[in-house]
Amino acid sequence: MQLNMSQTEQVTVIKFIESKASAINDLVAVEEPLEIQLAYSTATGQMQKPVAVTMRTPGHDRELAAGFLFTEGIIRHLEAIEDIRHIPGDENRIVVALKENILPNLQKAERNFYTTSSCGICGKASIDAIETGWEHSQAPEKQEIKEDVLHSRRESGCERHRGREAA
Secondary structure (H helix, E strand, C coil): CCCCHHHEEEEEEEEEECCEEEEEEEEEECCEEEEEEEEEEECCEEEEEEEEEEEECCCCHHHHHHHHHHHCCCCCCHHHEEEEEEECCEEEEEEEEECCCCCCCHHHHCCCCCCCCCCCCCCCCCHHHHCCCCCHHHCCCCCCCCHHHHHHHHHHHHHHHHHHHHC
16 A cells, blocks of 8 residues: 555654663654534525534545545435535635535434543544643643653553453
């Protein structure tokens, strides 16, 4: 498979091998939020509202938005879509316009949230909802993790994995 280099980024990471740290370059996938908005007609006029935010590697956003709306049951068939376009000047927001007299099933867009160790972006209704009010200036400029903590985490993870293999 050929990688699109605009979907990847080279970053410097610290690699630990047997207690020795070294800085190396690594190629990682670029991931950005995509806000999917829905435009549709109602008895009172046109509506446009954010439906969901998902993390994605940029590219094929039109297909992702259409597939999301279909698989989530917000639209019943792909023929309900009139047009899909990015908001001018914002590649992280896309509007799916439905054909006249097509009403989306927005109850299907409601989510039941649960706590996970994920970043918390997926499942939000809009990019603006990502802001949590946390003051970034409160974060220390530099964070350090002691080497013995890293090794203890690796060892405990290995022990848990070995326990699963034996079961």
